[in-house]
Amino acid sequence: MEKLSKGELISIGLMMFSIFFGAGNLIFPPALGQAAGLNVLPAMVGFLVTGVGLPLLGIAAIAMQGGHYIEFISRMTRPAFATALLVILYLTIGPMFAIPRTGAVSFEIGIRPFLSEDNMVVGQAVYTALFFLATYYLALNPSKLIDRVGKMLTPVLLAFLALMFVRAFSSPLGELIDATGSYVAAPFAQGFQDGYQTMDLLASIAIGTLVVNAVRERGVSDKKDLGRVCLAAGMIALTLMSLVYGSLAYIGATSAGILGHSANGGQLLADAVRIFFTFLTIFFF
Numbered sequence: 433m434e435k436l437s438k439g440e441l442i443s444i445g446l447m448m449f450s451i452f453f454g455a456g457n458l459i460f461p462p463a464l465g466q467a468a469g470l471n472v473l474p475a476m477v478g479f480l481v482t483g484v485g486l487p488l489l490g491i492a493a494i495a496m497q498g499g500h501y502i503e504f505i506s507r508m509t510r511p512a513f514a515t516a517l518l519v520i521l522y523l524t525i526g527p528m529f530a531i532p533r534t535g536a537v538s539f540e541i542g543i544r545p546f547l548s549e550d551n552m553v554v555g556q557a558v559y560t561a562l563f564f565l566a567t568y569y570l571a572l573n574p575s576k577l578i579d580r581v582g583k584m585l586t587p588v589l590l591a592f593l594a595l596m597f598v599r600a601f602s603s604p605l606g607e608l609i610d611a612t613g614s615y616v617a618a619p620f621a622q623g624f625q626d627g628y629q630t631m632d633l634l635a636s637i638a639i640g641t642l643v644v645n646a647v648r649e650r651g652v653s654d655k656k657d658l659g660r661v662c663l664a665a666g667m668i669a670l671t672l673m674s675l676v677y678g679s680l681a682y683i684g685a686t687s688a689g690i691l692g693h694s695a696n697g698g699q700l701l702a703d704a705v706r707i708f709f710t711f712l713t714i715f716f717f
Contacts, residue, residue: 436650436661444647444661445668450586451639452487452669453676454530455537456630459697461677464626465684466693466700468615470608472685475615475623476678482627484673487636488666494640495662498655499648501637525635534567535560540698545706590672597679599708604682606689 436444461479468475497504506514524530539559547555570585614622640662647661683704684697690707694700 436647436652440650441661441665442668444643444650445665445672446586446590447646448491448639448643448665449669449672450589451642452632452635452673453589454630455534456530457483457632457673457677458541458680459537459701460626460629461680461697462684462687462700462704463694463697464615464623465681465686466688466691467612467684468619468623468681469611469685469688471611471615471619472608472681475611475619475626476681478620478623478625479627479681480674480677482624483630483632483677484627484670486627487632487639488663488670490633490636491640491643491666492659492663494637495644495647495659496655498658499641499644501641521634521637525631525638530631530635535563537698538563540696541702541705545702593676593679596683596705596708600679600683600686600704604686605691605704605707606686608685609688612693 460483461476464475464479465472494501502514502518505517509517539556543555543559544552610616611619643662643665644658647658647665652658652661680701684700687694687700687704691700691703694703
């Protein structure tokens with residue numbers, strides 16, 4: 433661990449945060465907050481256990497194996513089972529669920545509010561093509577992920593999120609209202625289940641390998657040192673994710689009285705940001 437500077441360690445932590453922080457991470461906490469209402473705190477604690485804590489343990493486990501998780505799974509189970517498990521895993525966090533959700537959520541929040549219904553299909557097709565071309569370019573060279581994601585994209589993302597959160601806490605959308613559904617009687621248990629929807633626990637296997645390889649290219653090769661570095665960087669990512677999740681849940685919890693119960697977290701955020709943007713426009717102009 434001593435081979436890495438503090439700046440490099442922070443960059444790895446930011447990279448880990450950015451890779452984990454996908455579409456589900458953005459839309460599920462505000463939806464949880466809106467439904468949980470006054471019970472948002474225990475619901476969010478449950479969400480953090482499965483949405484943050486378990487993925488961190490997954491990263492640590494992969495790091496302790498030096499990133500060689502395929503060999504480890506094959507050694508601990510039958511090879512046929514290991515192959516089937518990995519195929520299902522990568523299909524789930526790839527083309528079947530996570531990849532389409534990433535493009536759809538970013539379009540729903542950032543582009544759709546500015547398009548008319550007549551231009552929706554063409555606009556979504558053009559945006560999706562550009563979005564995945566940019567994603568492909570960033571992922572083309574894994575060795576540059578720390579520089580491209582950790583040092584460039586993540587600080588920009590955090591800056592925009594911080595701006596939204598300052599606005600949300602300084603002037604909330606509304607008051608907390610009563611919880612609905614399962615959040616009335618068992619908010620922690622429901623939040624615990626919701627954390628699995630981010631699929632970060634599944635993704636931690638693949639992300640752990642990316643992180644381990646990135647750390648190894650920085651000169652850390654010993655398994656124990658790899659584990660320590662990944663755990664330290666994971667704590668940075670864990671802290672950021674917890675702060676972001678909690679803030680998003682607060683936005684959702686204070687939105688129900690103004691926005692009603694939104695169809696999904698993406699629509700909720702788009703409507704909330706529109707209100708924040710209107711406020712900023714009036715304030716500055």
